Amino acid sequence: MAMSFEWPWQYRFPPFFTLQPNVDTRQKQLAAWCSLVLSFCRLHKQSSMTVMEAQESPLFNNVKLQRKLPVESIQIVLEELRKKGNLEWLDKSKSSFLIMWRRPEEWGKLIYQWVSRSGQNNSVFTLYELTNGEDTEDEGIESILQDFQGHL
Amino acid sequence: MDRFTWTSGLLEIKDTLVIQQRGIKFDAGTLLLSTHRLIWRDQKNHECCMAILLSQIVFIEEQAAGIGKSAKIVVHLHPAPPNKEPGPFQSSKNSYIKLSFKEHGQIEFYRRLSEEMTQRRWENMPVSQSLQTNRGPQPGRIRAVGIVGIERKLEEKRKETDKNISEAFEDLSKLMIKAKEMVELSKSIANKIKDKQGDITEDETIRFKSYLLSMGIANPVTRETYGSGTQYHMQLAKQLAGILQAPLEERGGIMSLTEVYCLVNRARGMELLSPEDLVNACKMLEALKLPLRLRVFDSGVMVIELQSHKEEEMVASALETVSEKGSLTSEEFAKLVGMSVLLAKERLLLAEKMGHLCRDDSVEGLRFYPNLFMTQS
Numbered sequence: 410m411a412m413s414f415e416w417p418w419q420y421r422f423p424p425f426f427t428l429q430p431n432v433d434t435r436q437k438q439l440a441a442w443c444s445l446v447l448s449f450c451r452l453h454k455q456s457s458m459t460v461m462e463a464q465e466s467p468l469f470n471n472v473k474l475q476r477k478l479p480v481e482s483i484q485i486v487l488e489e490l491r492k493k494g495n496l497e498w499l500d501k502s503k504s505s506f507l508i509m510w511r512r513p514e515e516w517g518k519l520i521y522q523w524v525s526r527s528g529q530n531n532s533v534f535t536l537y538e539l540t541n542g543e544d545t546e547d548e549g550i551e552s553i554l555q556d557f558q559g560h561l
Numbered sequence: 562m563d564r565f566t567w568t569s570g571l572l573e574i575k576d577t578l579v580i581q582q583r584g585i586k587f588d589a590g591t592l593l594l595s596t597h598r599l600i601w602r603d604q605k606n607h608e609c610c611m612a613i614l615l616s617q618i619v620f621i622e623e624q625a626a627g628i629g630k631s632a633k634i635v636v637h638l639h640p641a642p643p644n645k646e647p648g649p650f651q652s653s654k655n656s657y658i659k660l661s662f663k664e665h666g667q668i669e670f671y672r673r674l675s676e677e678m679t680q681r682r683w684e685n686m687p688v689s690q691s692l693q694t695n696r697g698p699q700p701g702r703i704r705a706v707g708i709v710g711i712e713r714k715l716e717e718k719r720k721e722t723d724k725n726i727s728e729a730f731e732d733l734s735k736l737m738i739k740a741k742e743m744v745e746l747s748k749s750i751a752n753k754i755k756d757k758q759g760d761i762t763e764d765e766t767i768r769f770k771s772y773l774l775s776m777g778i779a780n781p782v783t784r785e786t787y788g789s790g791t792q793y794h795m796q797l798a799k800q801l802a803g804i805l806q807a808p809l810e811e812r813g814g815i816m817s818l819t820e821v822y823c824l825v826n827r828a829r830g831m832e833l834l835s836p837e838d839l840v841n842a843c844k845m846l847e848a849l850k851l852p853l854r855l856r857v858f859d860s861g862v863m864v865i866e867l868q869s870h871k872e873e874e875m876v877a878s879a880l881e882t883v884s885e886k887g888s889l890t891s892e893e894f895a896k897l898v899g900m901s902v903l904l905a906k907e908r909l910l911l912a913e914k915m916g917h918l919c920r921d922d923s924v925e926g927l928r929f930y931p932n933l934f935m936t937q938s
Contacts, residue, residue, distance in 0.1 A: 418937065423888075423921040424930050434919050437934040476923060 414452050417445055426476035428485065442478075442486045447495060451510040459505040460487075592660065594673055596680075599636070613638070613658075615677060616684075623671050624659075632667040634660045634674070795849065797834070797842035802851040804828060805865060809853065814870030817903055818843065818855075818863040858907050859914070876912045880931060883909075883918060888930045 419425040419441045429435040449468050450456065460483065463469055469478040478486070487506060490496035494514075497507040593600040600612040617639045624633040637657045662670065801821075808824055809816055816824075818840070826833045834842075843855040843865060852868050866872065882897060883889050889897070895905035909929045912918040919932040 419934075422930070422933060423923070423928070424919040424934075427920055427922040429919055429934070431913055431916055431919070431932075433916055434913075434932055434934050441934070476921075 414449065417441065420445070420471060421474060423474060423476050426471065426474075426478045426482075428479075428482045439486060439489050443489055443493065443495070446486065446490060446508070447510040450508045455508065457499065457505060457507045460484075460503070463487075589663075592670070594670065594677065596677060599674075615681075618678065621671070621674055621678065623667070626667075631661050631663050632665070633662070634667060634671055636660060794838065794842045794845055797838065798845045798849055798851060801825065801839075801842055802846065802853050805853060806867075809865065809867050809870075813900065815864055815866040815872070815904060817901065818865060820901070821865050858910070860907070860910065862903060862907055864904065864907070872908070872911060873915070875908055876915055876917060879908050879912050880917045883912075883929055884931045888921065888928045890926050890928050894929075 419438075425438065425441070429438050446468065450458075458466075460480070463483055464477075464480055469483055471477070484503075487496055490508070491498070491506075494512045495509050497509070499505045499507055589605065590601050590603045593602070596615075598612045598614055599618075600610065602610040613636075619637045619639055621637070622635050624635060626632040635657055636659075640656065660667075660670075804825060805816070805821060812820075821843075822834070822836060822839055825839065840855075840863070843863075846865075847854045853865050854868055855863060856866055856872075857863050879894070879898075882894065886893070886897075889909075891906035891909055892902055894900075894909060895902040898905065900908075909918060913920060913929065913932075916935060917932055918929045919934060921928045921930060
């Protein structure tokens with residue numbers, strides 16, 4: 410899917426790159442960041458990243474606007490994602506992480522639903538069969554599985 | 562001049578001599594030599610005293626003692642000057658006198674007299690005209706002429722200055738008594754604190770004491786009790802309410818406490834307020850139901866505002882201003898609205914606190930934007 414990534418309006422709003430002191434404002438801000446990170450990673454099929462990469466990536470660094478989210482704030486955003494279950498640290502020093510734009514349990518639920526629908530319970534499929542088999546013409550599941558594959 | 566007579570060039574006082582002049586003997590007296598005169602005083606009758614100016618002496622010579630004769634000094638004199646004060650003789654044929662030293666001492670006397678003659682010290686020092694009828698020193702009369710006069714004047718002046726200085730320092734000695742009290746007070750406070758806390762170190766106490774003394778004894782024990790207030794602060798608060806009404810209205814109903822401090826002290830001229838007193842008085846404004854109040858912002862900035870002034874309403878207008886311009890820094894906002902930068906910043910921060918604005922903090926500075934996080938989904 411070569412969809413051009415559409416940045417959200419916040420991306421062009423300078424205060425987005427400053428961690429807001431007002432608690433309520435901050436909540437909104439962080440929520441916006443989390444969804445941006447996830448959609449960015451999904452589109453670019455990026456499932457893991459290091460913090461260093463993240464700092465320089467256009468995700469946190471809007472060159473045109475001349476604004477960068479400082480590394481302390483990036484840490485806070487990543488922590489938010491971790492709390493929500495969308496992120497896992499790959500090492501103890503927290504230098505690289507795994508990003509799951511769909512949480513594992515969400516995946517499980519989707520696949521199960523598909524399997525139930527197509528009446529394929531209690532048989533074993535390979536992933537290849539799942540994604541390329543003739544039975545998998547349901548576009549919904551196809552896209553899901555493609556994404557899943559990319560995620561893996 | 563009297564002093565000079567008795568102190569300088571003084572010889573053995575107990576010389577006795579005879580003055581012969583025209584065969585008339587003046588017997589048994591005391592001869593005194595001074596830098597200006599030769600004085601003879603009758604031993605029996607102290608009132609009888611004669612003097613000859615040394616400047617009248619032309620020349621002196623010794624006459625050695627012989628058998629039955631005592632040593633003598635012959636003093637040759639100038640003719641008597643026309644303005645000579647009255648003396649024992651109105652006129653004399655002889656132009657010399659003989660001094661007979663019955664009790665010796667003539668050698669020394671001669672030596673001294675010739676010394677005085679050579680030195681001629683009477684020429685260097687101005688001398689008053691009235692000298693012959695010297696009845697001895699006259700106590701009580703301050704002579705305003707001559708060296709004596711000058712010296713006496715200097716003495717008077719010195720005494721006067723001394724008196725002035727002592728008067729001037731009278732207040733200082735009172736102050737020193739007060740300072741002593743204050744030192745006692747600071748000691749007692751330090752002790753109180755020590756007791757409460759138990760383990761104040763030695764240098765902390767010393768530092769505390771020096772702090773107290775330099776700040777004019779700010780008593781921490783009573784600072785928290787300002788609520789009950791002292792009469793002074795209450796009166797002061799009322800006075801401030803009167804003074805500040807007009808300036809506050811001019812400045813849009815709000816002024817920082819430092820501005821108030823400057824304004825009030827400039828108006829008072831004398832008897833300036835200490836910052837401590839000002840703050841304490843302002844803390845009582847609301848309690849006393851005066852038309853002003855003290856307000857402390859989160860950042861610690863203290864302002865005085867009119868009761869009628871509603872900062873929260875101002876925030877709404879601030880939001881409008883910011884929205885119009887897209888974004889503003891505190892300085893830009895201050896300029897637009899005509900406020901001090903300090904107060905402008907406080908207003909913007911309050912707006913942010915209330916959720917109307919959000920901030921953009923970068924190398925370019927701190928800017929405030931309308932809070933689109935809340936208003937836009």
